[in-house]
Amino acid sequence: MTIGLVIANAVSFGSIGNAIAQSNQKTEQRSHPKNHEIQMGVKELSDDRIAYKINKYILRDLVDNSTTDITSNYDNHIPIPGPTIVANEGDKIEITLINEMGWGYPSVHTHGAHYRIASDGTLKDLNKVSDQAASPSQPYTFEWDAGNGTAGSWPFHDHTLGRNVFGKSMDGLETVGLFSSIIINPANGKVDALIDGIPTKVNVKDIDKDFILFVNDDVFWGSEIDYTKNGKHTQLGINPTLTAANNSIVRFNIQSIGNEFHNFEMNNVHWLKPGTNTQINSHLIGPLANHVFTIKADSNATYFDNSKINLLAGMKGNFVVADNNGKSSMNPERDANVI
Numbered sequence: 567m568t569i570g571l572v573i574a575n576a577v578s579f580g581s582i583g584n585a586i587a588q589s590n591q592k593t594e595q596r597s598h599p600k601n602h603e604i605q606m607g608v609k610e611l612s613d614d615r616i617a618y619k620i621n622k623y624i625l626r627d628l629v630d631n632s633t634t635d636i637t638s639n640y641d642n643h644i645p646i647p648g649p650t651i652v653a654n655e656g657d658k659i660e661i662t663l664i665n666e667m668g669w670g671y672p673s674v675h676t677h678g679a680h681y682r683i684a685s686d687g688t689l690k691d692l693n694k695v696s697d698q699a700a701s702p703s704q705p706y707t708f709e710w711d712a713g714n715g716t717a718g719s720w721p722f723h724d725h726t727l728g729r730n731v732f733g734k735s736m737d738g739l740e741t742v743g744l745f746s747s748i749i750i751n752p753a754n755g756k757v758d759a760l761i762d763g764i765p766t767k768v769n770v771k772d773i774d775k776d777f778i779l780f781v782n783d784d785v786f787w788g789s790e791i792d793y794t795k796n797g798k799h800t801q802l803g804i805n806p807t808l809t810a811a812n813n814s815i816v817r818f819n820i821q822s823i824g825n826e827f828h829n830f831e832m833n834n835v836h837w838l839k840p841g842t843n844t845q846i847n848s849h850l851i852g853p854l855a856n857h858v859f860t861i862k863a864d865s866n867a868t869y870f871d872n873s874k875i876n877l878l879a880g881m882k883g884n885f886v887v888a889d890n891n892g893k894s895s896m897n898p899e900r901d902a903n904v905i
């Protein structure tokens with residue numbers, strides 16, 4: 567490259583330089599670890615389903631002790647799947663579970679995050695230490711640690727409300743609605759994505775939406791988090807239509823509950839097989855497994871379980887990319903990070 571070209575680039579990319587400086591600032595603010603102080607109720611719904619709901623959600627900065635109340639991000643009317651917790655590697659999570667049903671002993675048992683045995687969310691018969699569930703009169707606090715190496719999207723669910731053949735609460739009643747997920751973003755703030763057919767690292771803060779799709783035995787349950795609306799959480803119900811602005815960056819967090827294998831497929835959309843540069847458009851997902859990918863939303867598609875019997879049962883939904891009046895949502899910060 568000649569010197570002339572270098573100077574030309576320096577001039578024309580000046581605005582990107584500013585954007586990078588701003589983005590570094592943002593990253594620095596974001597990098598303070600947080601304590602997630604969550605009060606979560608367990609509530610019976612009118613249709614025999616039971617759900618987790620956020621009563622209060624405070625983010626406490628572990629360095630300067632400042633707090634942010636994000637409870638209002640969770641105002642919604644469909645409580646299944648349960649509220650998604652979004653954390654960074656290095657954060658701590660403290661969930662006080664409040665049994666609002668007047669009966670039973672629900673819990674939260676998580677995958678992915680670290681915890682001590684007292685936060686396993688199981689009963690003494692199983693964990694040999696203590697009963698870890700919320701009675702109608704006594705809330706129970708679970709402590710999780712999003713320590714090094716926990717980055718990913720993980721399910722959490724009840725593990726104590728179900729009764730086994732001996733009448734003991736050894737199993738969860740997650741299939742009635744007590745399931746949700748925790749997304750732990752990596753400490754380096756970057757995730758793999760497929761953008762315009764090219765394997766790319768994108769900044770987590772450039773993700774516009776997270777879709778959470780729970781693969782149940784015969785149905786998908788979905789929710790989304792819209793970061794262009796301050797991180798607003800919306801439950802989308804069964805086999806939901808997922809919508810994204812054209813050219814926005816979206817992450818799919820596929821989680822599985824239930825006992826069966828499902829082959830998740832999308833027509834018209836490819837993504838990276840996790841940890842590789844291989845482009846795929848279907849993936850076999852076993853019980854309690856997860857599958858996460860990030861793409862640029864640029865074409866409508868259908869997502870479905872491609873096994874015939876599940877497809878016949880209606881396990882499918884649409885991914886709709888909305889026209890945003892020709893205005894690209896790709897921003898200079900993001901462009902600068904494309905490698």
Ligand SMILES: [Cu+2]
Pocket residue numbers: 675676677723854
């Ligand atoms: Cu589990």
